[in-house]
Amino acid sequence: MRRSDVPVQVGDVLDVEVAALGDGPDALAKTEGYVVLFPGALPGEQVRIEITSAARKFGRARLLEVLDPSPDRTKARCRHFLDCGGCHYQHIAYQAQLRTKADKLQKALDYALGDRAPEVADMLAPADPWERRHKIVLHLTDLRGRLEGCFHRTRSLDLVSITECPTSDPDGLDLAFAAVEELRQLGARAWLGDRPGGVLRTVLVRQSAGTGQSHVVLVTTSKGVAGLQQVAKAIHDRGATTVAWNQNDGPAAQLLGPRTQVLVGPHRIEELLAGTTFCIAPDAFFQTSPAGALLLQQEVLRVLQPGRGDVIADLYCGGGLFALPLAALVHHVVGVEQGLAAVHDARQGALRNGRSNVQFVHGSVHRHLPVFGKELAAPTKVVLDPPRDGCGADIARGIARLRPQRIAYVSCDGQALGRDLAAFAQHGYRCERVVPIDMFPHTCHIEAIAGLQPA
Numbered sequence: 001m002r003r004s005d006v007p008v009q010v011g012d013v014l015d016v017e018v019a020a021l022g023d024g025p026d027a028l029a030k031t032e033g034y035v036v037l038f039p040g041a042l043p044g045e046q047v048r049i050e051i052t053s054a055a056r057k058f059g060r061a062r063l064l065e066v067l068d069p070s071p072d073r074t075k076a077r078c079r080h081f082l083d084c085g086g087c088h089y090q091h092i093a094y095q096a097q098l099r100t101k102a103d104k105l106q107k108a109l110d111y112a113l114g115d116r117a118p119e120v121a122d123m124l125a126p127a128d129p130w131e132r133r134h135k136i137v138l139h140l141t142d143l144r145g146r147l148e149g150c151f152h153r154t155r156s157l158d159l160v161s162i163t164e165c166p167t168s169d170p171d172g173l174d175l176a177f178a179a180v181e182e183l184r185q186l187g188a189r190a191w192l193g194d195r196p197g198g199v200l201r202t203v204l205v206r207q208s209a210g211t212g213q214s215h216v217v218l219v220t221t222s223k224g225v226a227g228l229q230q231v232a233k234a235i236h237d238r239g240a241t242t243v244a245w246n247q248n249d250g251p252a253a254q255l256l257g258p259r260t261q262v263l264v265g266p267h268r269i270e271e272l273l274a275g276t277t278f279c280i281a282p283d284a285f286f287q288t289s290p291a292g293a294l295l296l297q298q299e300v301l302r303v304l305q306p307g308r309g310d311v312i313a314d315l316y317c318g319g320g321l322f323a324l325p326l327a328a329l330v331h332h333v334v335g336v337e338q339g340l341a342a343v344h345d346a347r348q349g350a351l352r353n354g355r356s357n358v359q360f361v362h363g364s365v366h367r368h369l370p371v372f373g374k375e376l377a378a379p380t381k382v383v384l385d386p387p388r389d390g391c392g393a394d395i396a397r398g399i400a401r402l403r404p405q406r407i408a409y410v411s412c413d414g415q416a417l418g419r420d421l422a423a424f425a426q427h428g429y430r431c432e433r434v435v436p437i438d439m440f441p442h443t444c445h446i447e448a449i450a451g452l453q454p455a
Contacts, residue, residue, distance in 0.1 A: 007032040008059055012051040015067065018043050021100060024444055025088040025154055036061050039082050039154070040091060042070040072096035077130070077166045084162060085154035087442040094441065098123040101446045102436050105414045109434065112418025118431045118450065124299065126291045129441035133168045135288040136176045137255065138203045140183070140190040147190060149180040149203060157252045167442055172207030172214065175239055179203045179216050182234045188225045193252060199225050201248055202255065205240075206280065209290035210272025215242035215265070217282045219256060222247040232263035241269050244282035256283055268348060273297065276325045279348040284341040286319055292439035296410060296447065297325055299435050303408040303451035304381045306330045313372060313379035313404070315365045315386070315395075320346035320358075322383050322408075327358040334376050335360040336368045365391070369398040383408040390416030393423040400427035407452040412439075414446060421450060430455040 027041035046068035076090035138149030150159035191198035202219035232243035242265035248257030287293035317335030411417035
């Protein structure tokens with residue numbers, strides 16, 4: 001029975017024109033003013049869809065046929081596209097992807113800041129948008145009695161078995177598949193929530209672009225499994241620099257648990273970017289794309305224009321992605337980071353690069369910001385790379401009180417960036433230009449760097 005307040009019902013087949021791209025892989029169309037979302041289409045296309053759900057505010061559909069394709073449409077390279085949730089835009093020509101994402105960021109800033117919105121520059125992007133992801137995560141499941149490596153489906157914790165991923169580094173992907181193959185020898189079952197007896201959860205691989213080193217993390221429940229040490233040695237023999245075991249009893253959405261033990265190899269691998277070596281522990285964060293990380297570094301340096309007399313505060317510094325190269329150019333750097341594993345990596349990186357003029361402190365930015373100029377050196381310039389939700393008004397006010405000459409703000413969410421730029425504006429800092437960077441080609445995700453100066 002059709003609901004009186006909704007003009008469609010499940011099973012309806014409609015011909016519609018795509019109005020815009022929504023979040024993730026979804027396109028957006030309207031019928032009688034009612035919004036319908038479905039993946040795989042582009043703005044301006046005439047398409048045929050079938051309604052799959054019809055809630056009060058919006059419906060969902062599946063794409064049946066593209067009746068009039070966009071000139072920006074291209075053939076997706078991966079056989080799993082739109083089956084797995086790893087990519088959103090493989091059906092869009094790459095230059096059109098970049099325009100789409102820059103336009104999306106500009107709209108978010110215009111909405112937040114109105115006439116004061118900064119200009120969004122052309123997006124910086126890798127020359128080749130394929131094979132950029134050097135962190136690969138295969139979730140494990142049993143299919144017809146065989147252990148398989150999987151990605152999540154879009155907006156779901158359901159798993160889809162994969163045989164290829166052209167966006168991932170091929171050496172890293174091969175190593176991940178090899179790890180799954182070795183784990184099959186154990187005869188153990190995959191963990192599937194509350195299913196009794198399952199222990200194997202995930203294989204995580206990080207492949208260094210600059211050194212060729214790699215680590216593999218085997219994630220199981222805390223029960224573990226007999227023979228894991230032998231499997232680790234076999235994976236090491238197949239090319240992994242380090243193999244570690246992580247114990248995770250958390251929910252399906254939790255990637256790693258609190259305990260990680262190295263089984264074979266050194267505790268950290270090394271990544272090399274533009275002459276700086278970074279040390280990365282198995283359970284610590286580092287950017288998924290080394291090529292994208294290098295673009296971030298270069299743009300931060302351009303914004304800050306570091307000089308020999310500068311003192312830099314690097315807030316939310318992680319493993320030292322910005323602090324370590326900056327230390328080679330300035331008088332002193334202070335990095336602040338909440339994650340203890342990342343702090344240890346950053347300190348090891350300072351030793352590895354011979355940087356004695358960089359200090360890494362463990363704790364929240366909120367806690368440490370008030371002691372800059374007292375217990376910590378007063379900064380002349382600031383770089384901050386907060387979580388997706390942004391830094392917030394209190395942190396913006398605290399940074400502004402330090403009166404840095406320049407601020408480089410790294411953001412992965414346009415709406416949060418707009419809110420925080422508005423907060424900085426209230427305290428006398430203007431932003432005239434934002435540079436987006438394509439860290440994740442073929443997805444809707446946007447990284448951006450905003451340069452701020454006193455008004």
